[in-house]
Amino acid sequence: MASVLLIAQHLGGELNNSTSKAMACAKDIGDVTVAVFAESGQSVADAAATLDGATKVVLVDRAENAEPLAAILAPQIVKLAQDLGVSHVIGPNTTFGKDLMPRVAALLDSVMVTDIMAVEAPYTFQRPIYAGNAVVTVEAPQDGILVGSARTASFKSVGEQAACPVEAVSVDAELPSHTRFVKREGAGGDRPDLQAAPKVVSGGRGVGSEENFEIIYRMADKIGAGVGASRAAVDSGFCPNDMQVGQTGKVIAPELYMCFGISGAIQHLAGIKDAGCIVAVNKDEEASIFEVADIGLVGDLFEVIPELESKL
Amino acid sequence: MKVLVSVKRVVDYNVRIQVKGDGSGVQTEGVKHSMNPFDEIAVEQAIRMKEAGTASEVIAVTIGDDKAVETLRTALAFGCDKAIHVKVDEAVEPPTAAAVFAKLAEAEGPDVFLMGKQAIDDDSNQTGQMTSARLGWPQATFASTIEIADGKATVAREVDEGLETIEVDLPAVITTDLRLNEPRYLKLPDIMKAKRKPVDTKSLDDLGVTPKAGLTVTKTAPPPEREAGIMVKSTDELISALKDKGLL
Numbered sequence: 199m200a201s202v203l204l205i206a207q208h209l210g211g212e213l214n215n216s217t218s219k220a221m222a223c224a225k226d227i228g229d230v231t232v233a234v235f236a237e238s239g240q241s242v243a244d245a246a247a248t249l250d251g252a253t254k255v256v257l258v259d260r261a262e263n264a265e266p267l268a269a270i271l272a273p274q275i276v277k278l279a280q281d282l283g284v285s286h287v288i289g290p291n292t293t294f295g296k297d298l299m300p301r302v303a304a305l306l307d308s309v310m311v312t313d314i315m316a317v318e319a320p321y322t323f324q325r326p327i328y329a330g331n332a333v334v335t336v337e338a339p340q341d342g343i344l345v346g347s348a349r350t351a352s353f354k355s356v357g358e359q360a361a362c363p364v365e366a367v368s369v370d371a372e373l374p375s376h377t378r379f380v381k382r383e384g385a386g387g388d389r390p391d392l393q394a395a396p397k398v399v400s401g402g403r404g405v406g407s408e409e410n411f412e413i414i415y416r417m418a419d420k421i422g423a424g425v426g427a428s429r430a431a432v433d434s435g436f437c438p439n440d441m442q443v444g445q446t447g448k449v450i451a452p453e454l455y456m457c458f459g460i461s462g463a464i465q466h467l468a469g470i471k472d473a474g475c476i477v478a479v480n481k482d483e484e485a486s487i488f489e490v491a492d493i494g495l496v497g498d499l500f501e502v503i504p505e506l507e508s509k510l
Numbered sequence: 511m512k513v514l515v516s517v518k519r520v521v522d523y524n525v526r527i528q529v530k531g532d533g534s535g536v537q538t539e540g541v542k543h544s545m546n547p548f549d550e551i552a553v554e555q556a557i558r559m560k561e562a563g564t565a566s567e568v569i570a571v572t573i574g575d576d577k578a579v580e581t582l583r584t585a586l587a588f589g590c591d592k593a594i595h596v597k598v599d600e601a602v603e604p605p606t607a608a609a610v611f612a613k614l615a616e617a618e619g620p621d622v623f624l625m626g627k628q629a630i631d632d633d634s635n636q637t638g639q640m641t642s643a644r645l646g647w648p649q650a651t652f653a654s655t656i657e658i659a660d661g662k663a664t665v666a667r668e669v670d671e672g673l674e675t676i677e678v679d680l681p682a683v684i685t686t687d688l689r690l691n692e693p694r695y696l697k698l699p700d701i702m703k704a705k706r707k708p709v710d711t712k713s714l715d716d717l718g719v720t721p722k723a724g725l726t727v728t729k730t731a732p733p734p735e736r737e738a739g740i741m742v743k744s745t746d747e748l749i750s751a752l753k754d755k756g757l758l
Contacts, residue, residue, distance in 0.1 A: 380675040
């Protein structure tokens with residue numbers, strides 16, 4: 199039976215929902231032990247223990263783990279995976295996992311499956327290539343410890359279970375001093391997290407300016423949605439980079455995705471393919487976003503949004 | 511300071527790729543290829559470092575068949591001083607690419623190794639991290655800004671939460687994200703000049719790298735199709751359609 203070490207993502211003492219989604223992938227592979235690397239990580243470990251599928255949580259608590267630096271975490275993950283004798287190490291395919299997991303794979307002299315969409319067998323997976331315009335089935339070698347990252351948009355969060363045991367362990371790994379955390383600047387705010395929100399409203403080049411983007415925020419607040427953007431909107435400085443949805447930004451799977459003034463470049467579509475219902479509003483009836491939209495409305499977003507606001 | 515920058519020849523980002531009917535792969539013959547867009551940003555960054563006097567020499571490296579040389583010529587037209595072509599006829603997966611780049615880094619001794627954060631064909635996002643791990647170097651992935659001073663790089667990284675800044679000792683691998691810079695348009699004289707710049711060709715044997723058994727692709731399929739949608743004429747129709755679906 200395959201055994202998986204799942205790397206928990208957390209920040210500010212809270213378990214990130216991406217861990218729950220990666221759990222859904224990990225438990226399709228085998229028995230799952232969750233690893234929490236943190237400084238004062240008890241609350242995160244306790245939360246991880248209630249993720250359905252966790253058989254054990256190991257907590258590696260040390261000052262060096264205060265920030266999620268790949269160079270610091272990777273040698274510890276490698277040592278822990280070897281100590282536990284697991285067959286797989288899985289993390290979420292968020293920027294945290296994208297940064298970290300390949301480093302783990304290289305230190306293990308192993309291979310990695312990026313962006314797992316589905317587990318067909320413990321060593322057989324589906325993953326997207328070419329911005330999701332093709333899906334490949336890949337078979338990984340069975341010698342060594344296989345590393346993978348789970349595409350969070352492809353897996354549903356797991357439910358809760360009665361807490362499994364949490365064990366504090368120390369990992370004997372030499373840590374480098376060549377990488378130091380300086381600071382983190384987030385847009386923050388009270389809006390729902392883009393990657394977890396059931397509803398997302400997003401704006402593109404058609405919004406026109408940073409000031410105009412206010413209308414997108416208003417629409418989102420009206421229906422309690424997270425806010426996203428196309429690359430064009432981010433590049434034009436209308437909104438911060440962490441709002442970008444697409445091949446190289448965030449890949450999301452809300453129940454409702456409403457986009458305004460987005461033309462629908464294939465790179466953007468790559469980020470929303472798993473959305474339940476895509477609503478597109480665009481002035482240009484030829485916009486390619488309408489090819490994938492479940493509901494399309496040809497119209498000016500500056501007329502449509504105020505109308506929606508008054509009617510909702 | 512010496513800078514190495516890796517480039518990959520990929521299907522152009524504007525091409526709508528087609529999956530072959532027999533599921534054996536993606537149609538790559540007869541379609542436009544160009545430099546991976548993230549690598550273009552890496553090359554641009556290297557050249558800006560040279561223009562700012564931070565870098566004294568920039569070497570472009572690639573792995574691929576004979577056509578990959580075209581991509582090296584593009585890098586040379588940007589202003590790279592020379593190029594190394596590691597000639598391999600079969601596609602190379604990230605662990606092998608990382609082994610090659612680590613060998614080149616050991617031989618050339620750069621202070622900074624710039625790479626695109628991912629190639630837009632296989633979307634793996636592995637090679638930079640794997641290269642730095644093999645070398646025991648720090649990594650700064652998804653760079654949005656890079657400042658080099660006193661043997662250190664301060665890199666603001668594009669992360670899901672916003673921007674995260676880290677400081678790494680050099681030498682380091684830095685992978686580039688979209689907003690690090692906007693690559694310049696190449697001018698004809700630079701393209702002509704690039705044809706005379708040196709390209710060194712090496713084989714995997716020369717570097718002592720044996721390709722590692724990687725992932726076997728057993729099937730390539732188009733993504734699941736979404737059901738055809740509907741067009742509505744007014745916000746009233748839109749609201750009622752969403753209410754029907756239980757979304758409002």
